[in-house]
Amino acid sequence: MFPKDWTPPCGNSCTKKYANLVQIPWRVFCKKGCDTDAETWEECLGECEEICYKDPVLKDQLWSAYIDRSPGDESYSLECFKACVAGCGFKFDTPPEKVEQVQPKRPPKPPVQKKPPSPPRPRPVTPPDDLPCTSA
DSSP: OOOTTTSOHHHHHHHHHTOSGGGHHHHHHHHHHHHOOOSSHHHHHHHHHHHHOOOOSSTTOGGGGGGSSSOSSHHHHHHHHHHHHHHHHHHTTOOHHHHHHOOOSSOOOOOOOOOOOOOOOOOOOOOOTTSOOOOO
8 A cells, every 4th residue: 555645635536535445437427527737616617527528529429429538428427527527626625515516517408308209100901812712
């Protein structure tokens, strides 16, 4: 193990906050908040939005946002944002109450509208070949 003097205090705080194995991705995004080059709290929050939320790469193709390095699903992006903001909070010694109040500035995506299922198509009726013919 490394002595405490060798580990950055911000990254160490992220490790403590996201210690569970299933929280490893959020620990990574928390450390990205810690390691950002931002010089102010607001700049750090802006970088978190940039990291966690992506715009489509191809114009008018919403699916192309997944090509970039964002976490993907909107719920993952929100968790990423919260973790990154926690890292910013550790970096700038922001009170936890203020950190928890921060919300992304992006408007929520419109809900996906489901198309009603199309009615089943009737199958064509073909007469069986083994019926007796009644022609004279």
